[in-house]
Amino acid sequence: MIRIITGPVNSGKTSYLRGCFEKRPEVRGFLSVKTRDNEQNHIGYDLLDLHTGKSCPFIRKPEFLISGWQEANRIGERYSFSSEGFVFARDIFERALKEQARAFCLDEVGKLELQGDGFAQLLEELLNSSIQEKILVIRESLLTDIRKRFYI
Numbered sequence: 561m562i563r564i565i566t567g568p569v570n571s572g573k574t575s576y577l578r579g580c581f582e583k584r585p586e587v588r589g590f591l592s593v594k595t596r597d598n599e600q601n602h603i604g605y606d607l608l609d610l611h612t613g614k615s616c617p618f619i620r621k622p623e624f625l626i627s628g629w630q631e632a633n634r635i636g637e638r639y640s641f642s643s644e645g646f647v648f649a650r651d652i653f654e655r656a657l658k659e660q661a662r663a664f665c666l667d668e669v670g671k672l673e674l675q676g677d678g679f680a681q682l683l684e685e686l687l688n689s690s691i692q693e694k695i696l697v698i699r700e701s702l703l704t705d706i707r708k709r710f711y712i
């Protein structure tokens with residue numbers, strides 16, 4: 561079963577799922593949680609492991625890059641994606657497969673995946689895996705293109 565959570569940017573998709581998963585500890589995967597600095601400026605996103613509660617810096621606006629940041633991808637001048645974040649996500653997925661998880665959440669599938677980058681390979685592996693419930697967060701404006709690209 562594939563569940564798609566969709567909506568416009570900043571519509572509360574991740575917050576909604578965070579609340580849902582508090583009641584479903586069997587769900588594995590990760591959420592992309594908005595991150596702010598001490599002055600409450602939006603600086604990017606961290607990946608949150610739903611099972612362990614650990615997080616990893618994942619996306620930053622260029623003016624908020626942290627020391628040792630290793631960029632894997634960039635979308636225009638707006639966001640830089642860390643290599644560490646992609647490794648963190650891959651580890652979460654590999655653990656879920658090893659533990660024979662019943663449900664897995666991938667937050668979020670977007671522009672990079674349409675280009676074959678980002679979580680594209682992980683998404684294809686998830687779709688072809690034995691995990692029964694696949695929960696995907698997809699921005700509303702990209703839903704049609706992503707469904708076509710990944711045959712969802």
